[in-house]
Amino acid sequence: MQSNNIIAKNPTAYHNFEIIDKIETGIVLFGTEIKSIRAGKVNLKDSYAVIEKNREVYVYSMNISHYEFGNIYNKDPLRPKKLLLNKREINKLVGLISQKGYSLIPIQLYFKGNFVKLELGIGKGKKLYDKREDIKKRESDRNIERYLKESRKE
Secondary structure, three states, X not given: OOOOEEEEEOOOHXXXXXXXXXXXXXXXXXXXXXHHHHOOOEEOOOOEEEEOOOOOEEEEOOEEOOOOOOHHHOOOOOOOEEEEOOHHHHHHHHHHHOOOOEEEEEEEEEEEOOEXXXXXXXXXXXXXXXXXXXXXXXXXXXXXXXXXXXXXXX
């Protein structure tokens, strides 16, 4: 079995949102975009997904840089990209998103075999005090680990 090769991660996804569910989606791309992705020239920061009125899901603000040798075949780096989901999955997302405060956030982009997949998270935005609490917890866990590591050496 071939492992999933992570191409890009959204650095702010877990910091700004509390992710309650994840879903794997396919993504519609062109040849020059695939070549740029293979070169690692993709950015998921500030990207988000929307369910349109015609029940299709698109991801916006996902920046795939121009392919160096693509010339006239290059597409707009910030164009909306269609996500491939079946009707049942879209209906599930509509039900979750209709609740107040939930949104679709791209978490990571990766290869699964020869296909590019996007992990989409359903998340609720964190308040400032939630972010501070997460930072405090992370620092205290780090201090505990450091203390335990030092006590084992002695």
